[in-house]
Amino acid sequence: MIPDLKTCCLILCLILAGAMTSSTALGGEEIRFSRDVLPLLSDRCFHCHGPDPMTREAGLRLDLREEAVKDRDGTIAINPGKPDESELLARIVSHDDDLRMPPASSHRKPLSEREIAILRQWIEEGAQWGRHWSFEKPTRPDVPVSNAHPIDAFVQKRLAQAMLQPSLMADRGTLVRRLYFDLTGMPPSVEVFDAAMADRSENAYEKLVDRLLASPQFGERMAMWWLDAARYSDTDGFQIDAERENWPWRDWVVQSFHENKPFDRFIVEQFAGDLLENATDEQRLATCFHRNHMTNGEGGRDPEESRIDYVIDRVNTTGTVFLGLTLGCTQCHSHKFDPIEHRDYYELAAFFDSIDEDGRAGMSAKPYLKYRSPLAESVYEQAKDFKEACQKEREAARELAVREFDGWLTDVVKTLPASFETWKPIERPELSSLHGTQFEISPDGIVQTTGVHPHHEDYRLTFTLPADVKRLTGVRLEVLTDPSHTDSRWSRGKSGEFILSNVKLSVARVGSSQVREIEMNDAFADYEAERGKTETGYNSVQNLLNDDPRNGWSSIGAKDMSKMSVVIRLTEPLILADDERLTLTLMHRSTPGDGNIGRFRLLVTDQAGLPVESLSPSPFEEFVNAARAEVADADGAPTAWSLSQLDPQLRERLLEQYLIDHEGYQASKDRLERATQQLKETEKSRREQSVMVLSEKSQPRTSYLLERGVWDAKGEVVHPALLDQFLEWPTNDRPTRLDLANWIVSRENPLTSRVIVNHLWQLVFGQGLVRTPGDFGLQGEQPTHPELLDWLAIEFMEHNWDVKYLIKLMVLSRTYQQSSDLSGALLASDPENRLLARANRYRLPAWMLRDAALKASGLLNSTIGGPPVKPWQPDGVWAEITMGRFDYKPNLGPSQYRRSLYAFWRRSSSPTFLFDNAERRVCEVAPKLTNTPLQALTLWNDVTYLEASRVLAETAVASESKELETLARALLQRQLSADEQGIFSSLQQETSEYYRQHADEAVAFTSIGQRPALSQDAAPGIASWMVVASSMLSLDEAITHE
């Protein structure tokens, strides 16, 4: 028989593959199943031949040895010792597209020659099976014989194998800076840095480490890590994104790290603090961890669907954060790679299924713990002090303004006009309509509509302001009845009633194609239809401004009126340029339609206050009339009338109107209002807060496996059960969350300690020993230093899960203290620094950058805990995604300068200044550092960095010609080189020259944040150093962990 071509190829391949057996696959190194073989089988085979029965092909499983070696009708997938009789190998090397594995249609990479050789050698050596490394309980490996610190002993052993040397030690200054960022999240202050540098004692470094670990800032630094992992947020995240009061939990986290709560306790309390005997409030508070998920209160949503989502989020978070397992994969089906079945998932979910919750959101997301935070008090005190200061400022400003008012009044009396009318009619507006309505205008500006009466219609009135109206503060629309209307009422529509749905005001420059919309703040009318009486909601004049045709203002129900008026106040007074024209659009787009206004007149005013906040006349009009009435003089000269005759109440109204236009007074008033608001908020935070926590229903729910993970596709009933494939656990009838917690922190659990140690390593070294911190499963990465990881995991557990001990151990190693210099050779031989022959050099997280700017400038307010605060953020960020539902008001006073940890976290719009931080929608454990132009813009132009630069500039100028040194020491913790001095000196000189010639711009540039305006004399100097400080803040070195 002549073999066909396919068979020939197959034979040839087998021969080729066979030829490779003489040389071993790993160059003499032994093949280890878990390190070398299992990842290959997992990645290329398990998708179709693994734990998930739903996607299993040909009934073949390669994840279990007894299945893989089975004789199946004469073919054996893996025949131990006989690679040439193993179908697995034959199929991998096959050239027949129909036979070759993995099949092309799977889009999985074919195996490389080296990988094939590994499999071949492994089968030849007997196909020894084992478990995935992280599923075996760690045992303490022997520390390689060495005088070195144990971490260094492991690292250096590995380096020696690769013929590499560790880097030199980082210089002392770099090291102190590095340590400060790693342990406190901020740089040292200049004084503290100098002291650390000056301490030449034997154990100076260790003393510094101890001091930093003991500082409360260590707790804050660690908390930021945990908040990202815990997807902590101050809002729900969905739909109306309602606020929560869970911040006391955040403070519990800070405190736990600060007091060095053993990490197993930390875990147990967060999983099951409520189930501990005689549980304290703080232990209950801890369980908020599992309530930090997003919640959805969307109107049409079934709360049960939401509740199931929350349960699922808890399971997935448990997997990622504590176990390094991608449990989420098993929500819909059995795991494709790891030995976790669909059913296991819901057995685990059953632990979280009987929480006494009902799937609701906002402040109805029970169960709650009523909790009064001890940390709210000092925040409140600060807010009170700030408010009192603002109060004094405002009183002073008012006194000043009142004196100016008196002067103004005296002057005004001398030039009193003959008459004054608040509202001036627009006599000749240009009129047009969208659907053909015609207009007739009388000389007094009254407009009568004629012609067609469309179902929906817009009237457009274009006009300029009368000569004596210098600015526009409000418009007034008078709607009039007319005999030509239906029943002589308001409209030519069927009912005679008018329904106005919206009003818009815009400005356009003559000759320009674009228009600018003018914001209108509120509306007041002398008639509104009674609520509930009209079929639809055209009963609120305020709704004219909301661009919503489903509601508005109408005449429905009006009796005995022939004129109806509405006054609309502009948000800001508007001053028109000569070539600008206004357009007012009256929109009749209501749901019922057929209610267009029949007759109307438009009036405008330049008066602020009362006349545009009501239908009352302007106090100034009253004043002029009163004064005129008193005067007997036939010529109308005002001199005979004296100010002393002025009615005190009218005088008071006049003053109020005057103050509205007084900038200085208004600024202090706004500030006081904000301070008052802040005080109110902090006052609220002193009361009992409702913190979302865990507690069990008295009767547990029946839990189900959910088919395909769909919330209402209930499958078989399941009971809580632990993943005994990782650790068998004797349980009573119905294990509880407390059992789950104890299982997680058991010394026998192969995963937890390794996973946590890896997190901690990542915090200190920038990258974990396992570079997929959320996946220790088969598809995750192998540890770079498996023995070191195990040694640390055991060390951690044996030291009672002591976080500070472990971190100290790490930072005392020489490996930590290496230089981060990337010499060409090191970068080329180990670009990802997997062997740790150097320290990692990476950009600091955004939150550390902000905190560093606050600290370096001295702006930092180091208060710990309390309700969230709102740092500077560009205007309108919240408003634009919610179309104005939320508005972000940055904190004023010292609370502006709190650490980023305390920044209010709105999930639908996370703080803009914390670019590339975890988004906290789901738990995140891997670092996500990027390098984009948008970050550069943030560092240049965010108010926090500019304000810090201004303060730094002032410090520099006060340093008596040590400006550059002052800035460099504050921001880089070092002196500048001569070259660098040259660069920044010439920048400063150029800048200073510019600002000397443009003092106005210097004043504008330095007026930032809450800094008081500088004089024209002082500003140029400060501005030039502010430019230098801002530049230095954005230096690569300033933002880098070296």
Add this chain to the structure above:
Amino acid sequence: MNDFDMQLSRRLFLQQSGLNLGGMAVAGLLSGSQTRTTLGSDSLRPSTDDGFGLPGLPHFAAKAKRVIFLTQSGGPSQIDLYDHKPLLEKLAGTDLPESVRGGQRLTGMTKGQKSLPVKPAVPKFSQHGQSGATVSEWLPNIAKVSDEICFIKSMVTDQINHAPAMTKFLTGHQLPGRPSFGCWVSYGLGSECKNLPDYVVLISKMKRGSDQPLYDHYWGNGFLPGKYQGVKLRNSKDPVLYLRDPNGLPRELRRSMLDAVAQANELKFEQAHDPEIATRIQQYEMAFRMQTSVPELADLSNEPESTFALYGEDSRRAGSYASNCILARRLAERGVRFIQLFHPDWDSHSNLSSWCKARCDDTDQASAALLTDLKQRGLLEDTLVIWGGEFGRTVYSQGESWEAASSGRDHHPRCFTVWLAGGGVKPGMTYGKTDDFSYNVSEDPVHVNDLHATAMHLLGIDHERFTFRTQGLDFKLTGVEKSKIIERILL
């Protein structure tokens, strides 16, 4: 020094500093890639140099070079806009037959209703163009360009509430955490434009607080590196966050600052040898260029009067949907890869005749004008335009008195209409059918994942092969279930 000279000087600086790396790495340095910065699981991914996208992509010749996605948030009513059902006039007020509803769950908003009366379309319908497309009178301008459009009337989703449905519609999965369609495209294909982001998001400025906030995960990067996330072009003094230099800092001083910082960073590079420093210098330069290119883009004052006449009165108002449509065309002209508009408030639970009509008034003329404008400029053929929202609306009235002007329609995932134009899609056709009630798809269902697969295909991407590994799994936009390309609508 112009941009090219800047580039050149960096190149020289790298050469002179004696940096000797493999060609790949140096190429990465100079183009501002993220070879090393992006820590975590994607560090093993091939580097994606700006402008080049992933190696091997596109998989095949693309019909569409870019996408303009006109996202209509809130669930536009297919019954009142496109999916004409004459039979409903006769059945008006009768209860929706149980056989049609087939056990479909009701949302919390109509759960309490005793009856589900059929509410016929409020506006009138007629046929338009050579293709004879049925479009309602509320969309007269879209009707006029219907010969450019491919209507898909058989869209299906599996989510019935806004946030999960929109998340599904944009990221392929109902839970937040996956990259948006635009991010995938930006990640895979890179950029044609050096001075603007690859993926730009434009949100209509509305006066009234919307009931459906536009969460930033709708254009979020999910597990992809942050540089791929959509950049919101805002209608404000700062079109991109932090873009504008502070008052009193003139452009020339910003340039001097940047030069000083670059010089100092170069000194640092000589000492630390970190290629990331070179990347940073590049990114700072890009930021500087964006400070002029973005305002220049956003400034419509140099558009002729005819543009505003075409896009309608509302296009004169910055931040309006119509004005954003002009911006979309300008972005397309500049080679931006993925342009996504959001227009909120299609959620017509009540007062359908004013509320849904209001959205039509906001968007009709400008959407049509965009197609006309792109076509005039020769851009339509390689720009895929997508119009659609997260789901449709029910045939039955929300509010038991179906005739009342105050009644509306509830959410409906089982069928809705999306339309496509340009970018290799057959113009002037209708794909798919629904039953007489516009309740169930009766022919050629298209799941949202199929829409993604098809759009990817038009961009030259095989959605099956375009994956990203995270958490040990290869994720793709189209998800786990098999998705199909809608072959019949392809040119």
